[in-house]
Every structure is written in structure tokens, then in C-alpha cells.
Amino acid sequence: MALAVGMRVLTRALLRPWARGLRVAPGRTGPAAGGGDGMRCFGSPRVLVEPDPAAGVAVVKMRNPPVNSLSLEFLTELLISLEKLENDKTFHGIILTSDCPGIFSAGLDLTEMCGRKPEHYVEYWKAVQETWLRFYLSNLVVIAAINGVSPAGGCLLSLTCDYRVLANNPKYTIGLNETLLGIVAPFWFKDTMVNTIGHRATERALQLGLLFPPAEALRVGVVDQVVPEDQVQSTARSVMAQWLAIPDHARQLTKTLMRKPTADRLLTERDADIQTFVRFICRDSVQKSLHAYLEKLKQKKG
Numbered sequence: 693m694a695l696a697v698g699m700r701v702l703t704r705a706l707l708r709p710w711a712r713g714l715r716v717a718p719g720r721t722g723p724a725a726g727g728g729d730g731m732r733c734f735g736s737p738r739v740l741v742e743p744d745p746a747a748g749v750a751v752v753k754m755r756n757p758p759v760n761s762l763s764l765e766f767l768t769e770l771l772i773s774l775e776k777l778e779n780d781k782t783f784h785g786i787i788l789t790s791d792c793p794g795i796f797s798a799g800l801d802l803t804e805m806c807g808r809k810p811e812h813y814v815e816y817w818k819a820v821q822e823t824w825l826r827f828y829l830s831n832l833v834v835i836a837a838i839n840g841v842s843p844a845g846g847c848l849l850s851l852t853c854d855y856r857v858l859a860n861n862p863k864y865t866i867g868l869n870e871t872l873l874g875i876v877a878p879f880w881f882k883d884t885m886v887n888t889i890g891h892r893a894t895e896r897a898l899q900l901g902l903l904f905p906p907a908e909a910l911r912v913g914v915v916d917q918v919v920p921e922d923q924v925q926s927t928a929r930s931v932m933a934q935w936l937a938i939p940d941h942a943r944q945l946t947k948t949l950m951r952k953p954t955a956d957r958l959l960t961e962r963d964a965d966i967q968t969f970v971r972f973i974c975r976d977s978v979q980k981s982l983h984a985y986l987e988k989l990k991q992k993k994g
């Protein structure tokens with residue numbers, strides 16, 4: 693039932709004109725395309741997939757410049773790529789990383805949450821929920837190679853992965869900083885963080901909107917490993933090999949066992965969660981906070 697709802701959202705997304713128009717990225721072959729056995733890169737305008745069929749792994753590169761904000765179009769493209777890889781028996785794992793220098797993802801796209809109609813907020817929030825559910829419950833091994841800053845929704849996306857490798861750069865902070873924007877992380881954002889770092893650490897991190905630099909992120913457990921910047925991809929590959937050495941069915945069932953109760957809560961409360969989001973985001977005070985925050989980001993340059 694839950695899966696059917698999810699599939700309907702994805703199918704609707706695929707039927708949208710801009711999704712139908714998704715082009716396959718210009719093909720590249722050879723080692724740069726992964727594996728060197730002739731399988732081409734594919735993907736869409738904002739998501740580049742570099743397959744390595746010999747290893748059973750695909751590198752999924754987010755490229756929604758300037759900051760990989762999680763816009764509706766981008767989320768849909770990510771979901772399409774994930775589904776494509778999940779349906780292809782060649783692949784057992786994906787490495788999620790960024791093609792935007794210095795930025796993993798700036799989180800939810802603030803322009804999707806500002807000055808729009810309630811119907812738009814409904815559509816956007818469904819896509820955010822769907823992305824979380826699909827990544828959190830993916831049968832594939834998903835490893836985040838975090839090569840840039842990762843606030844809020846960017847952090848959440850990495851928390852859906854099975855393992856996080858962060859580049860050791862003091863600028864690459866990571867955390868759920870929603871309170872700094874005057875907004876509140878929904879219960880499933882909170883639950884994902886609790887499942888990763890525990891209740892007390894989450895309570896402090898969420899209330900204060902903490903963005904952890906690498907050493908702190910490792911200490912608190914937001915990431916599993918911090919490595920020099922030029923070793924993020926190779927480390928993610930080594931970790932992947934270790935995870936793929938485990939019998940797949942046993943690993944998958946264990947993942948489900950660990951994550952299903954958390955996902956089930958959202959699946960049961962999905963519509964209520966949408967209503968809560970729309971009511972909250974439509975408040976004048978919230979819109980003012982978000983506008984002010986966006987303005988501050990823009991003025992930073994001047």
C-alpha cells in the first residue's frame with residue numbers, strides 16, 4: 693500500500709513535461725565513465741550517473757549549480773536515477789556525491805518554499821517525503837561521499853545513506869540547522885538524526901541548529917569517517933567493497949529491520965505531515981523569516 697502510494701508520486705513526477713524531457717547525459721565511455729568496459733554515463737541534466745558495472749557500483753553526481761539546492765526538478769531527477777539503478781540487477785551500490793565544487797547540497801530549495809501557492813507546497817513536500825523514503829529504504833548500499841558543505845536537507849540526504857565519508861575541510865560543515873532559519877525540522881528529519889547520533893546529541897544539535905565542522909561531525913557521529921579531500925571518492929569505494937562483500941539478502945533485510953519503523957511513521961502520517969508543512973510554511977512569520985534569510989544570502993555577495 694505504502695509502496696503503491698510512493699510509486700504513484702514517482703509516476704506522476706515522471707509524467708510531468710520537464711521530467712518527460714529528461715535527456716540522457718552525453719555518453720562517455722572508458723575509465724572516466726567507470727569500469728572501462730564500455731558502459732556509458734547516463735543521467736539527466738542535474739544528475740550524472742557514472743556506472744562501474746564490473747564493481748556493481750554507480751557514482752551518482754549531483755549537479756544542480758550553484759549549490760545543489762533540492763528543487764522539485766532536481767529531486768525528481770534524483771528519484772528517477774535511483775529507481776533506474778535499483779531496477780538494474782547490475783548494481784548493488786551507489787556512491788552519492790556532488791559535482792558542485794565545495795558544496796554537497798545546500799538543502800531544500802528555499803525558493804520552492806517562498807511566495808508560492810499552497811498547491812505548490814503540497815507538491816514540493818510530497819517530493820521531499822518521497823526522496824527521503826526512497827533513499828532511506830533503498831535496497832542498494834548507499835554511501836555518501838560528502839565533498840562540500842551540507843546544511844539541513846543536504847545533511848538529511850546524507851543521513852539516509854548507509855555510510856558517510858566527509859572531506860576534511862573546515863568549510864564543509866554538516867547539520868540540521870533549520871532553527872537558524874526560523875523553521876522546525878519535521879519529526880522524520882529528527883528521527884533520522886536520532887537514529888544516527890542518539891537522542892541527547894540530536895536534541896542539542898537541532899535546538900541550536902548546529903553545523904558541525906568535520907572533526908566535530910565525526911566525534912558526534914554525524915559522519916562515519918573524515919578523510920583528506922582528495923581521498924573521499926577512493927575511501928567511499930573501499931567502504932563500498934566492504935559492504936558489498938556481505939551477503940546481499942542478509943544485509944538488505946537487516947537494513948529494513950533497522951529502518952522500517954522510522955519510515956512507517958512517516959508512511960502512516962504522510963498526509964498529516966503535508967498539512968502540517970503547508971500550514972507552517974504559509975504562516976506570514978515563516979514566510980518573512982525565509983525571505984529575510986534568502987535576502988541575507990544574496991546580500992552576502994555585495
Ligand SMILES: CCCCCC/C=C/CC(=O)SCCNC(=O)CCNC(=O)[C@H](O)C(C)(C)COP(=O)(O)OP(=O)(O)OC[C@H]1O[C@@H](n2cnc3c(N)ncnc32)[C@H](O)[C@@H]1OP(=O)(O)O
Pocket residue numbers: 758759761795797798799800801802803841843844845846869870873875876877878968969972986989990992993
Ligand atoms: C513543519 C515543517 C517545517 C519545514 C521544514 C523545512 C526544512 C527545511 C530544510 C532545509 O533544507 S532549508 C535550507 C537550508 N539551507 C541553508 O541554510 C543553506 C543556505 N545556503 C548557504 O548557506 C550558502 O549558500 C552555502 C550553501 C554555504 C554556499 O555558499 P556560497 O557562498 O558558495 O554560495 P551563495 O552565494 O551563498 O549562494 C549562491 C546562490 O545560491 C542561492 N542559495 C543558496 N542556498 C540556497 C537554498 N537552500 N535554496 C535556494 N537558493 C539557495 C543563494 O541565494 C545564491 O543565489 P544568487 O544570489 O546567486 O541568486
